[in-house]
Amino acid sequence: MKSGFVTMIGKPNVGKSSLINAMVGEKVSIVSPKPQTTRDRIMGVANDEDCQIVFVDTPGIHIARTKLGEYMNKCVKSAMEDLDVLVAVFDASKGVSENDIERVKSYAESGYNVIVAVNKIDLVQVEKTFAILEKFTPLLKNSNVKEIVPCSVRRSKTVEELKSCIKKYLPQGDKYFLDGEVSDKPISYMICEIIREKALLLLQDEIPHGIGVIYQTSEYDERKNKTNIECDIVCEKDSSKMIIIGENGSMIKRIGASARKDIEKIIGSKVNLKLFVKVREDWRNNYNVIKDIGYSDK
Numbered sequence: 001m002k003s004g005f006v007t008m009i010g011k012p013n014v015g016k017s018s019l020i021n022a023m024v025g026e027k028v029s030i031v032s033p034k035p036q037t038t039r040d041r042i043m044g045v046a047n048d049e050d051c052q053i054v055f056v057d058t059p060g061i062h063i064a065r066t067k068l069g070e071y072m073n074k075c076v077k078s079a080m081e082d083l084d085v086l087v088a089v090f091d092a093s094k095g096v097s098e099n100d101i102e103r104v105k106s107y108a109e110s111g112y113n114v115i116v117a118v119n120k121i122d123l124v125q126v127e128k129t130f131a132i133l134e135k136f137t138p139l140l141k142n143s144n145v146k147e148i149v150p151c152s153v154r155r156s157k158t159v160e161e162l163k164s165c166i167k168k169y170l171p172q173g174d175k176y177f178l179d180g181e182v183s184d185k186p187i188s189y190m191i192c193e194i195i196r197e198k199a200l201l202l203l204q205d206e207i208p209h210g211i212g213v214i215y216q217t218s219e220y221d222e223r224k225n226k227t228n229i230e231c232d233i234v235c236e237k238d239s240s241k242m243i244i245i246g247e248n249g250s251m252i253k254r255i256g257a258s259a260r261k262d263i264e265k266i267i268g269s270k271v272n273l274k275l276f277v278k279v280r281e282d283w284r285n286n287y288n289v290i291k292d293i294g295y296s297d298k
Contacts, residue, residue: 003052004084004170009107014091015119015153020044020055022159027262028183028190029057030197040295043184045177051167052175056083066284085169086112087162092150093123096132101139108144113169115147117162122152188215189294191263195231195275198258202251203243210236211244212283212293226270229263232278234289241277252277 008016017029021044028044044055088104090096107114116136121129129150139145147165151158183190192213199211216230233255235241245252252275260273283289290296 001050001052001172001174002167002170003054003173003175005054005056005082005176006085006087006166006170007056007058007083008087008089009058010089011091014089014094016089017057018153019089019117019119019151019159019162020057022153022156023053023163024055024182026182027266028055028185030193030200045182045184046163047175047177047179048167051170052177053163053166053170054176067287067290084113084171085115085166087115087117087166089117089119090132092118092121092129092132095128096135101135104136104139104145105142108139108142112144114145115149115162115165115169116145118148118150120152121150121158122154187267188218190266191215191218191229191259192231192294194262194266195233195255195259195273198255198262199233199244202254202258210240210284212289214278214292215294220269224270226272227267228272228274230274230276232276234278234280234283234293236279236281236283238279241279244277 008020010016017031020029021027021031024044024046026044029042042057044057046053046055086107088107090100104114104116116139118129118132118136133148133150136148140148146169149158149162149165151162153159177184185193192215195213196211199213203211212234214232214234216232218227218229220227233244233252235244243251244255246254256273256275260271263273264271280286280289
């Protein structure tokens with residue numbers, strides 16, 4: 001039996017979360033077209049007959065401008081500890097810079113087993129993919145750079161190739177998680193992240209990063225086989241609150257309806273979801289609110 005920890009690292013919006021979801025076979029990290037959708041270190045567990053891979057999803061590497069940003073970068077740093085394989089993910093549609101090459105070199109020189117994943121190849125011509133692969137190829141001279149894998153979640157065969165590649169470099173060992181467990185996060189955290197995902201998708205660019213979700217209560221009604229859940233969507237301005245609510249409550253209803261479908265899948269019952277919108281000015285610089293949302297070192 002092989003088992004180990006695999007950290008996925010890269011710039012914001014290169015597709016780390018989507019790749020992990022595809023390899024785990026379950027949605028453990030939310031996704032949206034917006035950079036910095038992932039705010040926390042999240043583990044996704046893939047169980048095969050001969051292997052358990054614990055994927056560690058990380059926020060995108062960025063310059064922190066708030067305490068939340070500092071926390072996100074701290075998550076990236078902690079994910080670099082005690083790992084067995086590091087997967088450096090790049091977006092083929094954005095090309096590769098000299099800084100990208102140097103970053104992979106630094107990972108290898110630090111002693112990590114490095115796999116380079118050139119993601120989103122479905123968005124570019126084959127010639128561009130080959131050009132990117134050629135830029136990375138000289139790095140294979142370093143024994144710690146193991147392989148370069150072109151991939152896309154829209155091409156399942158390439159995802160399986162990446163997963164098989166990762167398995168080769170994991171050590172022998174016992175499982176870290178029980179069969180059936182797919183994440184280290186509690187259900188309450190996943191519920192909040194699903195709601196935030198739907199808000200990001202539906203609100204588009206109107207409220208870029210200033211929202212969070214706080215889990216309040218849940219109660220299961222056995223007679224109706226329904227779970228009643230209450231959560232607060234937190235924003236920083238009264239004007240943002242009005243956008244989230246929408247005219248006659250139209251937007252908050254859309255967010256709730258979309259989130260409810262995904263929540264029902266993970267908890268296995270019908271859901272009555274109540275959402276409230278609260279204003280917490282400059283909450284991304286308030287550690288107490290950040291912890292209430294579920295982003296905590298502990």
